[in-house]
Amino acid sequence: METTDFSSLDLAPELLQVVQELGYEEMTPIQAASIPLILDGKDIIGQSKTGSGKTAAFALPILNTLDLENRNIQALILCPTRELATQVVGEFRKLGRRYEGLQILSLTGGQTGREQAQAMERGVHIAVGTPGRVLDHLNRERMDLNDIATLVLDEADKMFDMGFAAEIKAILKQLPTKRQTLFFSATFPEEIQDLSRRYQKNPLKIIVEDAAETGTSIEQIVYDSSESQKSDTLMRVLQQHPAKSTIIFCNTKAAVNELAERIAEYKVSVAALHGDLEQRERDRVMATFRNGSTAILVATDVAARGLDIDHLEQVINFDLPAQAETYVHRIGRTGRAGREGRAITIASPVDTMKLLEFEKLSGGAFLRPTLGFKNQHGLNPFAHQSAMKTLSISGGRKDKLRPGDILGALTNKEGSTLTGADIGKIEIHDHISYVAISSSMVDTALEKLRTGKIKGQKFQARLVK
Missing domain, CATH: 3.40.50.300 (P-loop containing nucleotide triphosphate hydrolases)
Known part of the structure; x- marks a missing residue:
């Protein structure tokens, strides 16, 4: 053995x-x-x-x-x-x-x-x-x-x-x-x-033949929709399947931008990710999604390559991928490490053969529940809002900053009201760092960073919108 x-x-x-x-x-x-x-x-x-x-x-x-x-x-x-x-x-x-x-x-x-x-x-x-x-x-x-x-x-x-x-x-x-x-x-x-x-x-x-294992740890749901109604269908899906972290996959940059703008109208924490973004902006978007302060990410496949999320609750296929292997790759981002995940696909009747191919390769049976009309006039922003917000710090790996330095600067002074429980993922890049802070303590943390020092140096800190 x-x-x-x-x-x-x-x-x-x-x-x-x-x-x-x-x-x-x-x-x-x-x-x-x-x-x-x-x-x-x-x-x-x-x-x-x-x-x-x-x-x-x-x-x-x-x-x-x-x-x-x-x-x-x-x-x-x-x-x-x-x-x-x-x-x-x-x-x-x-x-x-x-x-x-x-x-x-x-x-x-x-x-x-x-x-x-x-x-x-x-x-x-x-x-x-x-x-x-x-x-x-x-x-x-x-x-x-x-x-x-x-x-x-x-x-x-x-x-x-x-x-x-x-x-x-x-x-x-x-x-x-x-x-x-x-x-x-x-x-x-x-x-x-x-x-x-x-x-x-x-x-x-x-x-490594583990596609079947992937499929069985992920609940796979299909909702039918005509092309003209897809966007409305997506809003209803989000209403009825709230999650702390969701990736919505589209096949074009235009669709990514359009959906992200529509979702943002409901005051939901959402970001767009596609190939036209500058590197600094892509880093910011991915950092806020990884640390949980952005609840919904709308992305193309290429832009989302290498996006490693510890616990992604839900994937939504707004556009069907051309290849079954891409479908398996998309849904494989959720349900990792033995956790349960959910993958939702919005499809039309002409996609029947493609869905059968997806179902066979993923190894999991597709569920086809009825999509109700509850709250159809708008998303509930609280269902998709994160408990965290992100601060950026104008220093990074090139400034010899480490996660422990930032954590210490936030919690080490006597009488500090910030604790380790208020601080989430800390991500260090070459010239910038991101730290997730609980929403209720973000103003306190921002003030602490602006008035204090990290490793004896002053750095700019701001709230990432």
Whole structure:
């Protein structure tokens, strides 16, 4: 019987200590199947649902073989979006926090190429980036790939869907031939199979068959609606299915903006997420949704890639995705870690065959209850309002700020009325930080940050609208 205990792995003591500190006891199926093979130097193709612990599956082996004395890039991870790259960087930093001097660099559009080039000159062990930005650095001769020992293509199918095939091939041609190559993908179309044949050495394929498990932990509901009535139907769905956290998926930016504006009219905490947003704005939107101060997020699939939510209660498919795999990926964001989730789809009669395909792949039966007319003239804002609000602080990782510093600044003075229970998720970015505060104490927290100091420094603080 295959063991799933992390302690059975041949990992460095520092990594096993961090795993224990984080409370990870047993490996997920993708981790148990792939980590021993990656540690053994094998090329692999890994396939599993979202939220399966895939990032740790390649991050732990990469950290385990890292030479901290060598300040050249030793591992390169390619991701389809800035959001996923940010998530991967965060996982590496979390797992590698006991490695003194560890340098991990995000190569995305979030900062200037010059800043990234300067960071590489100072020394970087692991680079995580989007294909376009990585290739740009290579073309400008800013990157040294001679010491790359491991390449990871994360969500390879999405990179191909987004038109990155030429960039990926151009990068692969410049990598050392003696390396380990790892592909992780939800699906494996012919283009990726061809890439594997050309650039991997005897790859081992790992498929974690857990779609049925996903479907059974998620209540899947379908409501019928004509195209002209879809928006009204959505309002009724939100009335009758209130939740602390909901993602509404649309296929176009225009639909995202239109729905977010309509929902906002009811004084509900809602935000829009699509590819036209600037990086700072995307970070703000995702931070407020992750920390629970935004209740409803309206998003396109591409923009929502890499959006990691600890407990997402509900997903609504306003527009049906073109592929059944995308449907499974969408609903897989809820019902994680053994929790129950709900996925609601608004469909028309012409979608019957597509729904049957979705139902078969997800492994869960669709419920078709009657959608009532209760409160049809408006949303109840209190049903979708968060108990938290978000403050932004004009300092971040580059200012040496850590979550504990912000927590301490809010609670450490004698006689403070703020307690740890009033403070939610703290998220640190390069030049800005976000902290969730209970709505009843947000004015107190704002005043404390504006009049006080963090690590002896003054920072601006404001309420994020």
